[in-house]
Amino acid sequence: MKNPLKWLGAACVTVALCAPAAAADLMMARANTEFPEAMTLLQSAISSRGYVISRLQEVNENLQRRDYKSDMYRVVYFGKHDEVRRAIAKQPNLIPFLPLNITIFAEGDQAILVTGDPKMLREFFPDPELKPLFERWEKDMIEIMDEVREAH
Numbered sequence: 640m641k642n643p644l645k646w647l648g649a650a651c652v653t654v655a656l657c658a659p660a661a662a663a664d665l666m667m668a669r670a671n672t673e674f675p676e677a678m679t680l681l682q683s684a685i686s687s688r689g690y691v692i693s694r695l696q697e698v699n700e701n702l703q704r705r706d707y708k709s710d711m712y713r714v715v716y717f718g719k720h721d722e723v724r725r726a727i728a729k730q731p732n733l734i735p736f737l738p739l740n741i742t743i744f745a746e747g748d749q750a751i752l753v754t755g756d757p758k759m760l761r762e763f764f765p766d767p768e769l770k771p772l773f774e775r776w777e778k779d780m781i782e783i784m785d786e787v788r789e790a791h
Contacts, residue, residue: 664755664756664758664759665753665754665755665756666753666754666755666756666780666781666784667751667752667753668751668752668784668785668787668788669746669749669750669751669752669788670749670750670751670752670787670788670790671748671749671788672749672750672787672790673745673748673749673750674711674743674744674745674750675711676790677743677750677752677787677790678711678713678743678750680786680787680790681715681741681743681752681783681787682715684782684783684786684787685715685717685741685783688779688782688783689719690717690718690719690739690779691717691718691719691720692715692716692717693716693717693718693738694714694715694716694738695713695714695715695716696713696714696715696716697712697713698712698713698714711744711745711750712742712743712744712745713742713743713744714740714741714742714743715740715741715742715743716738716739716740717738717739717740717741718737718738718739722772723737723738726769726772729766729768729769730764730766730769732763732764733760733764736755736760739754739757739776739780740754740755741753741754741780741783741784742754750787752784752787752788754780754784756777756780757773757774757776757777757780758773758774758777760773760776761773761774
């Protein structure tokens with residue numbers, strides 16, 4: 640496929656019309672808000688749940704090299720330092736999955752949010768001590784995406 644990101648955008652449109660949806664371990668939501676406002680709402684929703692944003696990654700240059708036309712495409716990385724440190728100490732194989740992240744990109748006058756569903760971590764790491772953490776991350780991700788989606 641020449642442009643898989645265009646396919647991802649089309650999949651997001653199809654799957655995420657109204658509420659956050661899960662497809663193949665992804666959570667997706669469409670916000671009827673333009674990208675700059677949705678980005679601000681996303682950062683606020685993350686921070687209001689006690690998470691710290693560790694990095695905002697712009698990926699526009701790489702996308703443009705692949706003929707994907709968008710100047711509004713970011714990955715927002717976030718977490719709670721002590722919580723991440725304890726989880727990694729308990730299960731070092733979690734390192735590739737952390738910090739948590741949500742990808743946000745513009746599609747016309749709307750924004751699309753996509754993230755990996757934290758429930759997949761329960762399948763990969765069945766440690767009963769980590770289960771409540773993964774469940775809270777899933778709940779928080781749903782709430783974050785709902786907050787951005789429902790804002791007008």
